[in-house]
Amino acid sequence: MRDLLVTLLVFGSLPAAFRNPFYGLLVFSWLAYMRPQDLCWGFARTMRFSYIVGIVMVVGFLANERSRPFFRKDFRTFTMIALMILVGLSMVFGFRQDAFVWQRYLEFDKIVLIALITTGLTDSRRRLEILTWTIALSLGFFGFKDGIMGVLRGGAPILQGPGGMMEDNNDFALALTMGIPLLFYLGAFQERKWLRLGLYSAVVFTVITILLTHSRGGFLAATAVLVTIAWRSRHRWKALALGAMVVPLFFLLAPRHVLERIASIERYEQDSSAMGRLQAWRAALRMVLIHPVLGVGMRSFQEAWEESPQVWGEAGPPPQGGRVAHNSYLQIWSESGTPAFLCFLALIASSFLALRRIRSRALQGRAPPWTADFARMFEASFVGFVVGATFLNRAHFDLFYQMVGMVTVLEYLALKKAASLEEAGEDSRPAERGEPGREGLPSWPSPPVPGGGFLSS
Numbered sequence: 001m002r003d004l005l006v007t008l009l010v011f012g013s014l015p016a017a018f019r020n021p022f023y024g025l026l027v028f029s030w031l032a033y034m035r036p037q038d039l040c041w042g043f044a045r046t047m048r049f050s051y052i053v054g055i056v057m058v059v060g061f062l063a064n065e066r067s068r069p070f071f072r073k074d075f076r077t078f079t080m081i082a083l084m085i086l087v088g089l090s091m092v093f094g095f096r097q098d099a100f101v102w103q104r105y106l107e108f109d110k111i112v113l114i115a116l117i118t119t120g121l122t123d124s125r126r127r128l129e130i131l132t133w134t135i136a137l138s139l140g141f142f143g144f145k146d147g148i149m150g151v152l153r154g155g156a157p158i159l160q161g162p163g164g165m166m167e168d169n170n171d172f173a174l175a176l177t178m179g180i181p182l183l184f185y186l187g188a189f190q191e192r193k194w195l196r197l198g199l200y201s202a203v204v205f206t207v208i209t210i211l212l213t214h215s216r217g218g219f220l221a222a223t224a225v226l227v228t229i230a231w232r233s234r235h236r237w238k239a240l241a242l243g244a245m246v247v248p249l250f251f252l253l254a255p256r257h258v259l260e261r262i263a264s265i266e267r268y269e270q271d272s273s274a275m276g277r278l279q280a281w282r283a284a285l286r287m288v289l290i291h292p293v294l295g296v297g298m299r300s301f302q303e304a305w306e307e308s309p310q311v312w313g314e315a316g317p318p319p320q321g322g323r324v325a326h327n328s329y330l331q332i333w334s335e336s337g338t339p340a341f342l343c344f345l346a347l348i349a350s351s352f353l354a355l356r357r358i359r360s361r362a363l364q365g366r367a368p369p370w371t372a373d374f375a376r377m378f379e380a381s382f383v384g385f386v387v388g389a390t391f392l393n394r395a396h397f398d399l400f401y402q403m404v405g406m407v408t409v410l411e412y413l414a415l416k417k418a419a420s421l422e423e424a425g426e427d428s429r430p431a432e433r434g435e436p437g438r439e440g441l442p443s444w445p446s447p448p449v450p451g452g453g454f455l456s457s
Helices: 003-021 021-031 049-064 077-092 099-121 125-152 169-188 193-212 217-232 236-253 258-264 272-290 301-306 309-313 328-336 338-363 368-386 400-423
Strands: none
Touching: 003 021, 003 049, 003 400, 021 049, 021 099, 021 125, 021 272, 021 400, 049 099, 077 099, 077 272, 077 301, 077 328, 077 338, 099 400, 125 169, 125 368, 169 193, 169 217, 169 368, 169 400, 193 217, 258 309, 272 301, 272 328, 301 328, 338 368, 338 400, 368 400
């Protein structure tokens, strides 16, 4: 029954996705981050729904959206294109060029193309809000559901995610971590008390889910996100004081297996998994020295390690089984070379700088107040990715690239609105207070109601 329901929902959305590609983008994002197909047990579980929706969306764009650019031309979008080309070159000249690697590269191409078309289709505040709601609620679904189930089951560990980019427990924790700021900031600007409490509850249960995944990288990333949210709060010291009060409760109530997993961070010398990561990092650095320009090839880390004694070092050949860099920065550096690594760093740095500029312009009254709120939200999400990526092999993470695209959208909207304010001689500073909080700030919308007309905005 679930298979039929999900299939009908997806195929029923195709005509609307063709007529209005932004609707297709929302459906695609829902499929990517909520993974409804992985909640099925039959034929729908293996259906490539996202490819079908993506193709219909692009064809619909070419047929019906000629007045819109396919993507916004700025530093980040061109850097993503350059990175896609460099990763492809690394694969062509790498250690491995089989069907599996080609499929992974096509997946990465799809990720970049979705990030690019996000910048073209999302050209209004309303559309950016709706896309944010879609991603937040999709990730919040699993955070809320699995958190409640974890509590009811006495803190049973969650060692596998729903599927797709979140199948691995560590990847699942990273995605949920990046979703925490979306849920928090959406809740902070809700006038409806029940909705605000619901979103805040989703944050709490999402944190519980992250802890139950046993992902130490997820724990560190989630901690960094929560500290960033508290630091950006108007009541900064109160928020940090509340956090200090919650920490003892956490150690009193958390399951023993969670506490032991976190404690193993300090005792990394005694942990085979942590030592394996250090060994992989050393191997990755040797690959960079041996193949500095194009790397060893996308998804060729294992082969390069096995076939090159120069990479072994004093530790000898790698253990049997799949071996990866266990670090997103070293992953893309060793697999795709120094130019690709610099592009990856440039995407991160330019996103943080753009968000800082947007906040500054809003505080100076040269951009609308709501852009500063979005900037804080995205900033906290990027902090989660930057920290989590240090311990995970996720240089090709879907959510990261789409958020980079959303930062480009936010900067475009901030500059566009600022230009209109300057022409009209207006100043937005009186409404801006610079920090999250409901007083004196415009409310964000509630979740969209079908037929509300937002898709045409």
